[in-house]
Amino acid sequence: MPPYAADSRPLPPLAPGLPLLGNALSMRGDVQAFFVRQYRALGPIYRVRALNQAFVIMAGTEANRFLRTRGDDHFSTADTMGGLDDQFGMRVHALAGRPHRHLRGRLGLGLSRELLRARWDAFAELTERRVTGWRAGSTVPVVDQCQRLAADQLSVVLTGTPATAQFELLRRAFELVLDVTVTGKLPPAALRLPTYRAARRRILAFAQAAVDDRAAHPHDGPPDLLDQAVAAADEHGRPYPPRVRAGMALQGYFGGINTVAYLYGFMLYAVLRHPHVHAEVLAEVDRAGGPPSFDTLRRMPALHGLVLETLRSYPSAPASARTVVRPFDFGGFVVPRGSRVLVATTVPHHLSEHWTDPEGFRLDRDFAGMRRRDAYAPFSVGAHTCLGAGLTEVLAAATMAILLRHVRLALPAPDHRLRPRATPGPNPGRLRVRVLGPATI
Ligand code: HEM
Numbered sequence: 001m002p003p004y005a006a007d008s009r010p011l012p013p014l015a016p017g018l019p020l021l022g023n024a025l026s027m028r029g030d031v032q033a034f035f036v037r038q039y040r041a042l043g044p045i046y047r048v049r050a051l052n053q054a055f056v057i058m059a060g061t062e063a064n065r066f067l068r069t070r071g072d073d074h075f076s077t078a079d080t081m082g083g084l085d086d087q088f089g090m091r092v093h094a095l096a097g098r099p100h101r102h103l104r105g106r107l108g109l110g111l112s113r114e115l116l117r118a119r120w121d122a123f124a125e126l127t128e129r130r131v132t133g134w135r136a137g138s139t140v141p142v143v144d145q146c147q148r149l150a151a152d153q154l155s156v157v158l159t160g161t162p163a164t165a166q167f168e169l170l171r172r173a174f175e176l177v178l179d180v181t182v183t184g185k186l187p188p189a190a191l192r193l194p195t196y197r198a199a200r201r202r203i204l205a206f207a208q209a210a211v212d213d214r215a216a217h218p219h220d221g222p223p224d225l226l227d228q229a230v231a232a233a234d235e236h237g238r239p240y241p242p243r244v245r246a247g248m249a250l251q252g253y254f255g256g257i258n259t260v261a262y263l264y265g266f267m268l269y270a271v272l273r274h275p276h277v278h279a280e281v282l283a284e285v286d287r288a289g290g291p292p293s294f295d296t297l298r299r300m301p302a303l304h305g306l307v308l309e310t311l312r313s314y315p316s317a318p319a320s321a322r323t324v325v326r327p328f329d330f331g332g333f334v335v336p337r338g339s340r341v342l343v344a345t346t347v348p349h350h351l352s353e354h355w356t357d358p359e360g361f362r363l364d365r366d367f368a369g370m371r372r373r374d375a376y377a378p379f380s381v382g383a384h385t386c387l388g389a390g391l392t393e394v395l396a397a398a399t400m401a402i403l404l405r406h407v408r409l410a411l412p413a414p415d416h417r418l419r420p421r422a423t424p425g426p427n428p429g430r431l432r433v434r435v436l437g438p439a440t441i
Helices: 024-028 031-042 061-074 078-088 097-109 114-118 120-132 142-159 164-182 188-192 194-216 225-231 242-273 275-287 301-313 367-372 389-406
Strands: 045-050 053-059 139-141 320-324 328-330 333-335 340-344 407-410 432-438
Touching (some): 024 031, 031 045, 031 053, 061 320, 061 328, 061 340, 078 164, 078 242, 078 320, 097 225, 097 242, 114 120, 114 142, 120 142, 120 389, 139 142, 142 164, 142 225, 142 242, 164 242, 194 225, 225 242, 242 301, 242 407, 275 301, 275 389
Parallel strands (some): 053 340
Antiparallel strands (some): 045 053, 139 432, 320 340, 328 333, 407 432
16 A cells, blocks of 8 residues: 555655665665656656655756746745754755845856956966976876866966865865765764864854955956845845855855766766767867857857756756645645655656657757746756856866867776766766876867
């Protein structure tokens, strides 16, 4: 007999899993493939277990539409994302309603893609220096190198200076906090470890010092993330507390070390795994006839397609985590108040009812149209949609253009198969690429 909700209607079907572990192993590996498989087997709503955690998974275009149009009425992010606020003052993720819209507006001003235009030279110099530092004959650990690159790039673009010295500290603490508070893969006790607590204190002090320093030394350039943090006042005109300003300043590192770095890693894999894609993108970069600029990027559809198709094929943030605050019916089942829900927003990316040849890698798809139909959602949908999406898309195209102009890389074998890991978010795992030498374009 199926289990029942409080009002005696059956709960959504449970995904088959191992005793005790439940679906934990699948959710630590290729979690996107797992969500898609279960969607096929069980339908648009099902339950999963991972160790002592239980989640309702909602998936498909109807689930995305629900999150987009009714998410505010039925879901809260206070529990699922509140840890980011508690630990690092990253409050925007956990708020709702007017306070959320207000802080989102302030933060969004500091994450504009125009900042990349303003700091293009520093960004391009940093990226070029990093990738030309990969020595011919060596192998590059993709995730590690992409994390270092993306964290420094975002630091330069959003604050004006790199944060190389803070990298290890930031990476360790952010990975742990995500695994504890958002994905639930580690127990809350991990946040009491003395090494983590010391790291957290140093990170908050670093961010606070950056905000204070900017307040003391205004600059002439366009206002960046630090300027927004200095000036930010809440919806009543009161300055946000120092922790929230520090949290604003940290957003770029958080995105860089996780999702952006994973996107770069997956892009590298995709371009090297698909020779026709490699050739098309290289030809486009070559035709630009010199180092790319912020403006020439706009005229590079293949490069842009590479970014969007990578986000489709290998989404680095495949679900939005929520708690149900008002019960609702979905797909014929009731979802009770208090349920922890993952809206697996990127499941439609791999469904043949929406995409021709979803397992193929093609640059010329109608991404905008599919976004409108809720079938393309690499940055989620609804009130908490990614604030860094626009910046990410240009940053990723620019990074790939610079990389391909300077260095030739290869997979360990031409038919190398990726083994994605989801710790904390889906990433290319232990992938390494071989450095063949300088590029010839
Ligand atoms: C490949 C890159 C990225 C991906 C795939 C991604 C994905 C996402 C997703 C799925 C969400 C929604 C989470 C939810 O529904 O709870 C989100 C939110 C957010 N992202 Fe990103 N992100 C990326 C890069 C960035 C970057 C570079 C930044 C900042 C520099 C950033 C800042 C934010 C912020 C501030 C939010 C919270 C918005 C809110 O709660 O209103 N993201 N991101």
